[in-house]
Amino acid sequence: MKLLLHACCAWCLAKCLPGLALDGIQAADATVFWYNPNIHPLIEYRRRRKALRMLCERASLALADGHLAGEEREGYGLVAFCRAVHGRETVPERCAACYAMRMRRTAKAAKEGGFDAFTTTLLTSLQQNHALLKAAGEAAAEEFGVAFLYRDGRGNEADARLTKWLYKQSYCGCVFSEYDRYHATTKHLWPPPDGNSGPSPSGFPSLHRPFVAGCPDTSHKESTP
Numbered sequence: 001m002k003l004l005l006h007a008c009c010a011w012c013l014a015k016c017l018p019g020l021a022l023d024g025i026q027a028a029d030a031t032v033f034w035y036n037p038n039i040h041p042l043i044e045y046r047r048r049r050k051a052l053r054m055l056c057e058r059a060s061l062a063l064a065d066g067h068l069a070g071e072e073r074e075g076y077g078l079v080a081f082c083r084a085v086h087g088r089e090t091v092p093e094r095c096a097a098c099y100a101m102r103m104r105r106t107a108k109a110a111k112e113g114g115f116d117a118f119t120t121t122l123l124t125s126l127q128q129n130h131a132l133l134k135a136a137g138e139a140a141a142e143e144f145g146v147a148f149l150y151r152d153g154r155g156n157e158a159d160a161r162l163t164k165w166l167y168k169q170s171y172c173g174c175v176f177s178e179y180d181r182y183h184a185t186t187k188h189l190w191p192p193p194d195g196n197s198g199p200s201p202s203g204f205p206s207l208h209r210p211f212v213a214g215c216p217d218t219s220h221k222e223s224t225p
């Protein structure tokens with residue numbers, strides 16, 4: 001079976017590979033498909049895309065970039081994503097729109113590329129809304145006339161050798177999910193010299209270190225929660 005495999009990130013792709021092997025799908029039969037306008041901001045987008053490229057090299061997988069020429073530079077799809085979720089900014093409506101956007105693009109590419117089926121590495125994630133994802137894949141399959149390979153890969157185990165040293169994200173992807181992940185923490189705020197990280201009387205965290213343009217203060221090391 002010639003399969004177009006939408007990949008959201010390197011780690012989910014690594015988790016997906018054992019499931020493909022069980023289905024008898026070899027690396028040569030699968031083309032990894034990068035189309036994720038939901039990943040923000042730009043540096044995060046670049047990190048995840050680079051990690052995916054590295055994994056594809058390690059696993060000898062072909063990689064295709066699904067972003068259309070002229071769509072947005074580098075395929076960074078902030079504007080397209082914002083348009084897709086406008087008016088549906090809360091979960092689960094936002095995620096349903098996000099899944100539909102990615103599955104429709106993948107199904108279209110699968111049809112145009114003569115693939116037998118398409119699927120997505122998102123099906124391996126414990127963080128995603130599995131039912132909505134399945135529905136989005138099936139709807140896209142019907143719209144474009146190409147099969148959606150549904151497999152629940154949430155119990156798969158990735159080969160740790162494939163993911164060694166690869167960048168791993170800490171939130172789903174969009175700016176909304178980044179807020180959901182970090183809004184309750186103050187870990188990334190600069191602590192004042194006395195170690196008291198509480199808010200200033202004004203209600204805003206006080207900045208005790210002056211910022212000098214072109215000379216970032218590197219004495220404070222951020223810790224990742």
Ligand code: SF4
Nearest residue numbers: 095098172173174177
């Ligand atoms: S939380 Fe994740 S799935 Fe939901 S809209 Fe944001 S990037 Fe997409």
